[in-house]
Amino acid sequence: MLTSSPRVAPFLFALFRRLLSLFCVLLGVSLITFAMTYFAPGDKAAAIAHARYPDVQAFPPEILEGIREEFSLNEPFFVQFFQWLFRFFQGEFGNSFASNTPVWDIFVGNVTETLSLTATALLIGLLAAFALSSVAVWRPGSLFDRTAVALASIGAAMPNYWLGLLLILLFAAHLNWLPAYGSGSPEHLVLPAITLAFWITASQTRLLRAFFLEAKSAPFVETLRLRGVSESEIFWRHILRHAAIPALTMIGLDIASLLEGTVIVELTFARGGIGSLLAGSVLSRDYPMILFLVMFSALVYVFINSLIELVQDALDPRISFLKPPKHDRSTEARS
């Protein structure tokens, strides 16, 4: 174990280590994000000037130089980077080049659409995955089980933009039940949410089924069975809890894919939201907006995964802050 620090309380030491690595990752994330826009080709001063005076075609060099001074575009990379970083963490995200309104206001105006879409999709997807996998493991190898596995395989290979198009073709173009494009009403949410949820269901069904099966054959379940505990009680009280821990990790990873999915789904269904905002600002080279959105999606990922580690900690007494990192374990086993 952590022999190097006999005096420091090991918990604090481990906590410090976690926080330090979190800090490093956050710094790395910001560095990569900033580099994405810094190394972009094209004159940024011209882009800012065009955003300010949309009617003017060509700008005299003095004006461009003035803008470079104002936004300190002449400074070296790291000076610009830290200037941006400090402003970012003070909540000054700047104005969008495209509309000259604060980035934060545009973001707030779009985030609810994305949130409602992802939350609905996550809810539908997880419920469906839970139902499918729990029924499937009731009799492994049965027709239902095999159908569920086949569906999950197809779902994992399904391009969600194509699924979206197929749903539009069927439910909007042919049956005329639901609106195809746009957003606003709950009806507009149905098709995009199903498109996103389908993918979540596919990946989670597969995993949950594997976790349930693994838990079902675990020695403690055998013991419970021999003691005469009923199957349903075993499932609801023990297997579910046992499978929740690995499942939670996978859901955390899925959140990142969910962010990816919203980009595609929002553009396929011509909805507003973070994804279509990102695509739009990338095409118009709206750097403040791009910086904010990319940083936001990475921070969401880091935050959710840290949160899940904490929850795992609470759920499973075997996982703890005190556990040495992976490479220490192998040496420990040997000595």
Added chain:
Amino acid sequence: MTFQTQAGFSEETDLKKTKHGKDLNRFLFRLGTMVLCVLAVAVTGFLLSPYAPNSPDFLNRLSPPSQAHWLGTDQLGRDVATRLLYGGIWSIGLAFLITFAGAVMGTMIGLVAGHFGRVTDVALMRVTDSFFAFPELVAAVTIAGVLGPNTANMVFALILVGWMKFARLVRSLGIDLVHRDFVVQARLNGLPSTLILWRHILPNIGPSLLVLWTNAWSRSILSISGLSFLGFGVQPPNAEWGAMLLDGKAYMQTAPYLMIFPGLAILSCVLAINLAGDRLRDLLGSNAVGTEK
């Protein structure tokens, strides 16, 4: 479990003599036959198709599937079946290239991190974690879009966001391996590091790497088509499957076959690679370390 994985490491384990080895050989034989069949069909298609993928034919615009055009023609009168064939080269080939580059890059970073340990290891792994924090498609759209949407920039973007899984896997497997008895013995015998790497480390990492790579390959096909569908990847008039879907989207009502066939192509291709990868993982499972993690 520990016993099994340890047994898998011993050099004397000859794959071909075990039952798993037989299953593996049979599987590889079947897979090879199937791939050859598909390739044969594709090559026949290339040779026999009377159409070029990008030459328009304005007299036959948007004609439904017929004997002359098996899968119909698109809005410029180009033969969809021919375009699907050429699109396969783009989608599958580019994905192969991207994941191969990512695997090489990730393996090198993982090996360096595992070999030098300490500060190098911590620094490289934090870099890996930082890259991991970006949702793949968000980063790819941003990089490809900011550099200018075209095929080369998309390939660059996807390589940049795809190497981390390989680095993590190789590092953790490498660190596990370095402490195994046969590697320790090899070192005590005075074998140089490079020889240990080629003879002991890489062959033992290989199977897990292969499984991860098939997984990455199929995902990459989805990413390429997705980016092209969004307009950030392969640009028209090139016949990439995602780009064909984008073309067909506008004619959804009048010519639904324009978007059905490219989608089916993506789905079946990704499904096939996934299934082969799953089977490979099951067959290599007892010998590959780390796949269960």
